[in-house]
Amino acid sequence: xxxxxxxxxxxxxxxxxxxxxxxxxxxxxxxxxxxxxxxxxxxxxxxxxxxxxxxxxxxxxxxxxxxxxxxxxxxxxxxxxxxxxxxxxxxxxxxxxxxxxxxxxxxxxxxxxxxxxxxxxxxxxxxxxxxxxxxxxxxxxxxxxxxxxx
Numbered sequence: 001x002x003x004x005x006x007x008x009x010x011x012x013x014x015x016x017x018x019x020x021x022x023x024x025x026x027x028x029x030x031x032x033x034x035x036x037x038x039x040x041x042x043x044x045x046x047x048x049x050x051x052x053x054x055x056x057x058x059x060x061x062x063x064x065x066x067x068x069x070x071x072x073x074x075x076x077x078x079x080x081x082x083x084x085x086x087x088x089x090x091x092x093x094x095x096x097x098x099x100x101x102x103x104x105x106x107x108x109x110x111x112x113x114x115x116x117x118x119x120x121x122x123x124x125x126x127x128x129x130x131x132x133x134x135x136x137x138x139x140x141x142x143x144x145x146x147x148x149x150x
Contacts, residue, residue: 002014002016003016003036004036006034020052024046024052025055033045035052080121081122082118082121084107084114085111085115085122085124086123088107088108088134089126089127091103091104091130092104092129092131095130096133101135102137103134104130104137105130105131105137111123111127111130112127
């Protein structure tokens, strides 16, 4: 039986069953990761499907799903986010003061690079906010400096 595994919201597969079981043994496939095989109505957590359920049944209790994987929790806590993205978001807020604007722009760019390197992290919206506000503030800062130089 061939299996498809959802990794970072992108399907991987088809994987032959022995290869998929190798993913389980290596820890790449976790109990709450979604799997699908032809004939199934939709994606299902691995611990609820055979043959994976038998492997995960030996675990006394399933490990909790990481907080960063829970979209509702990401609204409440900055879990699973890039530290650069968090900094970019706050610096973007302070960019209205004009002086921190170039820093917000630079940190926002660093945040996007960090997110591209590690797709498991979140915070792209904060990074983009930092870039936009940093760019607007930097333009305002340049205008102020040019105006004061006259």
